[in-house]
Amino acid sequence: GAVVSQHPSWVICKSGTSVKIECRSLDFQATTMFWYRQFPKQSLMLMATSNEGSKATYEQGVEKDKFLINHASLTLSTLTVTSAHPEDSSFYICSAATGISYNEQFFGPGTRLTVL
């Protein structure tokens, strides 16, 4: 089946530093990748949609200059949290879609970010 990996699985950083999270589709090419954020005891919230080779589309309320997304290849997307602060501590999850349908997405295992 389609497998999506994320790296790192968890990260702890100091306030003000930047953190990069990688999302890879291991056995398929993902034309579209998605980034979600999940706070404790809440549901997943879509942050942005990225298509290979083009700029990401951010959801309302998500700062594009703070959450930099790069989708340079069909198997890799990265999310960089710039100048992270404690309120950015969350569970970040990526997903990948294989074709024009967004419906069947394959999710990564998530990255737990803790900002001290």
Next chain:
Amino acid sequence: DAKTTQPPSMDCAEGRAANLPCNHSTISGNEYVYWYRQIHSQGPQYIIHGLKNNETNEMASLIITEDRKSSTLILPHATLRDTAVYYCIGLEYGNKLVFGAGTILRVKS
């Protein structure tokens, strides 16, 4: 996308069938019913989807009422590993997934 409503939590005995209901009374004719689940501290996992016919795969069965206002996800023989949050999502082809609160299913031995 159609708004869905699910009970916040359910318990099920191990080995028994788990029946998870979902109401989607505002669903349109083009909107599929998708089910995902999320085990604690993991990414969501696709389970099944359907439009108007009942569907079955290796994980579960999906029963959609004739008027498409509600559906039931059935896990035929629940195990402890099925403990998770189950999300019912009404989704038009090509649109983005929008996760609601879901149902916390606790499978107990």
